[in-house]
Amino acid sequence: MLSIVRPVLLLDEQRVRQNISRMVNKAKHHGVAFRPHFKTHQSAEIGGWFRDFGVKKITVSSLQMAYYFAESGWKDITIAFPVNVCELNQIQDLASTVHLNLLVSSSEAADILARDIKTDTGIFIEIDTGFKRSGMDVDNIDAIEKILIRIGTNKYLRFEGFLTHTGQTYLAAGPEQIRSISAETYAQLRRLKEAFHSAYPHALISIGDTPGCSVMDDFSGIDEIRPGNFVFYDLMQLQLGACQPDEVAVAMACPVVAVYPERNEMIIYGGAIHFSKEFITIPEKGPVFGMMVYLRKEQFTEPDPDIWISKLSQEHGTVRTVPHQAAHFSVGDILYFMPVHSCLTANLMREYHTLSGEIIQTMNS
């Protein structure tokens, strides 16, 4: 039974399992390897649910997260973040016990790894297909080739392939644009693979973004997918058209602490330290930090378009409604909100409460 007295991140276990099942089956159907990103849930227990579907390889975003999941039995881990050379000693300790893959995102990092690594380690070269965050420019074949040659000088380094995060899809206007960005990225990666095929015939192509993995139905040339956010989805993914409302598996439960019907607002216990300050922008609403849903028949409904979080401070959330709506709520009510970005909210909340009241721990609990 649920007993909520302060902000809690609720999780619909059935939806999570459905989301995992759907992505596992999609990967199987398209013949691509599935290496889900665990930075979204950060939980050994939820990791176990992936195991139930036969998943054996995972992605994480930090060495600490790699250690955490290695301790819960994961043996094949990619740290999908530009290798942090300050942690090389610990990286090598971990690589001596699990199959560990690192990302090389610049020629400088390649030089350091080629010089210093003395433990068998997999290497992905990170490729930038236009997001302009980290990675080698996909068109800079010369620079990529130099990295490959440099990596080849160290017998402990095992070149695995090319990896990209198509972050551009998070800025798309809808599924059609996600598809066109993804198709263009996949075409770039196929050309890259082709360019290196004779020298590196086994090089994999690994892609990662949840919007692309969710809406694409053609993965030609792709060998591995690494979505993470799909496990919970959220308001941002819903706005992008990357998921349906009944696929969003988390909601923040927040007590109402004040109601101001005269200004169509209420204050909830639930602020930036619970939701994060991520927002989406909705025409005529402005910045939206969460939208209200209802809990009906033990399921979250789709968002109520008339009730949303318009401001967040450290522990206060200001909930805005249409005229007269606020009068229906009382101090002490528990309201439910679909978070904007489930990864950041889960990281802040550090544990989940299932709809049956079970508490699920994370690496930060």
Add this chain to the structure above:
Amino acid sequence: MLSIVRPVLLLDEQRVRQNISRMVNKAKHHGVAFRPHFKTHQSAEIGGWFRDFGVKKITVSSLQMAYYFAESGWKDITIAFPVNVCELNQIQDLASTVHLNLLVSSSEAADILARDIKTDTGIFIEIDTGFKRSGMDVDNIDAIEKILIRIGTNKYLRFEGFLTHTGQTYLAAGPEQIRSISAETYAQLRRLKEAFHSAYPHALISIGDTPGCSVMDDFSGIDEIRPGNFVFYDLMQLQLGACQPDEVAVAMACPVVAVYPERNEMIIYGGAIHFSKEFITIPEKGPVFGMMVYLRKEQFTEPDPDIWISKLSQEHGTVRTVPHQAAHFSVGDILYFMPVHSCLTANLMREYHTLSGEIIQTMNS
């Protein structure tokens, strides 16, 4: 000695003590009580530094925080957040062991407390002087009077006074505007005090915002100040003109993981889960999530105007520079960044490293 391999929140203990000392002396000079807000540092050890300056009363923002500081010996605590009636049982447990003050921010909450509280508890009525977050409208004397009458029906409730958070000052263009907003607020509160003086001669006036407490030099009519952020300050306070660069006592240390000189950018290990997504806007830079400082002679310098964080994802920070500057940095370098909002950054980081390498825990460690 400092040994930094991943994102760490560095703290200059000397500056923190100077910030505490300055505010303690300011309160003494103006004859106002000092009840600092501990939501910024959330640390029993840093709380101890306030004790060194004779501080005996504190402010917190949640019942959990009140419990944490009560355990480290604080006996006089105001929870400066609209009382969460879902936690009434635990609130009464705590109130039976410490002098606890709650906030009533709506008539509904007053009714519930008047009906249910059976332990001696202090009550502040929260007043809204224009921020429009929580609290009773300062001009709605009738509604405030009804709350006072309702509170008076329960012998366990002890009316302490009127409390406000002048959040408008955080939106000010500079010190002059902070002063005018504060002066106007204080005048409103003096009128309120006057209106209730004959019936409630001992009612205190308590104000809380760091910008106002930092720049004001006339606290006429004010009985208590509750600033929090001043203990560390940050980029937002610096931009507001609420502090000087040499008063900012925290900086994030982040390893460089990739350098892209051709686009004047580098990538640091340090993202939204370290800094929070709070940003300020600087003309010609756009959103700024942190600015680089240097560590010289064991002190942080003022921000370098040419190096700032322009984007944050979960663990990546994109650092933008002026042309040719990025070429001076290497993978593996440790860079230092003044955070935009030290309260949210500290809450995420959950511990501090002093410049001499000592680790300081918080309630979330």
